[in-house]
Amino acid sequence: AAQGIAVPFVVCGSARLRPAAVCLSQWCRRAAAWRQLDGAPPQPAVAEKAGMSDSDEFEYESDDDPYGGGEEEDGDEEAIQIENTFYEADDNKQNFPEQALEQFQRVVALETKRGTEVVWRFKALQNIVILCSRTNRFDDMANRYRELLSYMDQVTRNDASEAINTVLDSVSSASDLTKLELIYEHTLDALKATANQRLWFSTSVKLAKLYLEMCDVQKLQRIVRTLHRTCQKPDGSDDVSKGSQLLEVYALEIQMCTLMKNSLRMKEIYPKTINLTSAIADPRNIAVIRESGGKMYMSDKKWEAAYNEFFEAFKNYQETGNAMRAKIMLKYVVLANMLALSSINPFDSREAKVYQDDPEISAMANLRTAYEQNDIQSIDRLLTNPEYKILSDAFIRTYLQDLLRNIRLQVLQNIIKPYRRVSLQFLSKEINVPGEEVISLLVQLILDEKIVARIDGTEGFLHVNAESTETAKKFANIQKWVDSFERIHQGLLGKLNQMQVS
Numbered sequence: 001a002a003q004g005i006a007v008p009f010v011v012c013g014s015a016r017l018r019p020a021a022v023c024l025s026q027w028c029r030r031a032a033a034w035r036q037l038d039g040a041p042p043q044p045a046v047a048e049k050a051g052m053s054d055s056d057e058f059e060y061e062s063d064d065d066p067y068g069g070g071e072e073e074d075g076d077e078e079a080i081q082i083e084n085t086f087y088e089a090d091d092n093k094q095n096f097p098e099q100a101l102e103q104f105q106r107v108v109a110l111e112t113k114r115g116t117e118v119v120w121r122f123k124a125l126q127n128i129v130i131l132c133s134r135t136n137r138f139d140d141m142a143n144r145y146r147e148l149l150s151y152m153d154q155v156t157r158n159d160a161s162e163a164i165n166t167v168l169d170s171v172s173s174a175s176d177l178t179k180l181e182l183i184y185e186h187t188l189d190a191l192k193a194t195a196n197q198r199l200w201f202s203t204s205v206k207l208a209k210l211y212l213e214m215c216d217v218q219k220l221q222r223i224v225r226t227l228h229r230t231c232q233k234p235d236g237s238d239d240v241s242k243g244s245q246l247l248e249v250y251a252l253e254i255q256m257c258t259l260m261k262n263s264l265r266m267k268e269i270y271p272k273t274i275n276l277t278s279a280i281a282d283p284r285n286i287a288v289i290r291e292s293g294g295k296m297y298m299s300d301k302k303w304e305a306a307y308n309e310f311f312e313a314f315k316n317y318q319e320t321g322n323a324m325r326a327k328i329m330l331k332y333v334v335l336a337n338m339l340a341l342s343s344i345n346p347f348d349s350r351e352a353k354v355y356q357d358d359p360e361i362s363a364m365a366n367l368r369t370a371y372e373q374n375d376i377q378s379i380d381r382l383l384t385n386p387e388y389k390i391l392s393d394a395f396i397r398t399y400l401q402d403l404l405r406n407i408r409l410q411v412l413q414n415i416i417k418p419y420r421r422v423s424l425q426f427l428s429k430e431i432n433v434p435g436e437e438v439i440s441l442l443v444q445l446i447l448d449e450k451i452v453a454r455i456d457g458t459e460g461f462l463h464v465n466a467e468s469t470e471t472a473k474k475f476a477n478i479q480k481w482v483d484s485f486e487r488i489h490q491g492l493l494g495k496l497n498q499m500q501v502s
Contacts, residue, residue: 082110086120093127101131118154125151126163133171138179141171145183149190161199168206177214184210201230201245208252217260224252238272247276251285254292266296287316287325294332298399303340310336315351328393330355334364335396338371338403363388371403374411376431379404405441408433412441413450416464424460 089103107124111117125148132141145167152160164187174180184207191200204227211220227249231242238246250273257266273289294309314329333346346352347365355361363382367390370378383390383400391397408431415430416422428438442462445451452465 078110078114082107082114082120085110086124089124089127093131097131097134101128101135104128104131116154118151122148122151122155122159122163126167129167130170133174136175138174138176141174142179142182142186146186149186152190152194157194157196161196164199164203168203172206177210181207181210181214197230201227205248205252212252212255212259215259217256220252220256220259224249224256227252240276243276244282247273247285247289248282250276251288254289258292258295263296263299266292270296283316283319284322287313287320287322287329290316291325291329291332294336295395298336303336304342307333307336307340307342307346311346311349318351318354327355327358327361330361331364331390331393331396334368335399335403338368339399339406360388360390363390371407374407374414376407376411379407380432408437408441409445409450412438413445416445416451416453416462419462420464422462422464424455424462427462 085103086107089100089107092103093100104124104127108121108128111119111121111124125144129141129145129148132138132144148163148167155163168183168187171180171183184203187203188200188207191203194200204223208220208223208227211223227245231239231246231249233239240246250269253269254266254273257263257269270289270293273293290309290313294306294313297303297306297309310329310332314326314333317326317329330346330352333352337344337346345368347356352361356365363385367379367382370376370382382388386392391400411431412427415427424435424438427442428435431438431441433441439455439457442451442453442455446453446455454463456463
């Protein structure tokens, strides 16, 4: 009415005028109750007085309410105002957050004046915290959240758990990590006085993940140790009956080892996690563990084992709907696959085919094809194209040099085959690397006995022996064979001479 809109009124119960929305909301609640009893909901009674126009229409309800609503209708107007304000705010919170925030705050203020009874203000505070986070009012968010936690003992345990989980999930994307840390700490302080162990554990895990994101190793170590103690028996051994919680703790510790580059501790923990994966566990934790295991094997240059771990991580990320991480894991799968010189094509799997049209994944598939064909120019083109974002991943860059060196060694060996004398500058141009890199590659080929040649650094040429490497090895083996026969012959002659002397 304040906005110039005609609001219809109804006469309810004791002939007091109320907005139609109030009676309609009451009727909706009663209708829901009737549906639960498999009954038909009652229809709101509409009576038109003779001679009334449409604008003068009123609704009447009898004082003898057969649906049990008389007590609610006879309640005070202030309680009805609080309820309606809450629902109006709930309708506005998506499209008009500022207006909804004011309305939720009004609900808290109105109910606080009425006394200690907590009916609407707990839910209102929950929405206020979420809206403050959305509108970047982090100080107000922290203050209101403390107020919300103070009412935990006045609501049911389920309502408290649901409210806290909803708030923490909503504010987890906040840009101010310090304020977010404060929210988690306030929650843990409030949960100390309760027996809600499950909620305490899940909140502690979220705080540990925040410390991981902040790279705060000291706080992360402290909270991981605390979490681990809750999953142990009195003798200090792991309680396998808490397999899912143990897996979460180990997933955090493995990520901490990765952050600290503590490979020895990771190798100690990782086998324990594999034994626990047979339990019913969150695939998000399995994905993190498998990803860390793949990186551990990559650091040890165990390419085949890393390939298997990355592929398991890829499938678990895909199962949880984390498409971004799944796509990154698929890149790592291709990288490990190429380093392992595997003939298995990861894109033949059903899971990987989902991403085959993605430009970044398509680029990795083309990179694998170029690797098989020793096509160094196509590889360089794919790597240097910013659209494919291959080199933007620090982990791929770490092992890309190993991959490129293998490719260049194979290409260089094939280029040298028809020559007896070849310019180092020509080789540098052919494989598109500096002269110093060419010399390093040639030295490795010579030491690995892949070619028989000598480098003339003064003139800038490589002199290749007339015999191929294979031919040289063949004659070397024949010479060893001849030498062995010569030694046997000399030995037999010596024994014959001794026999003649005796």
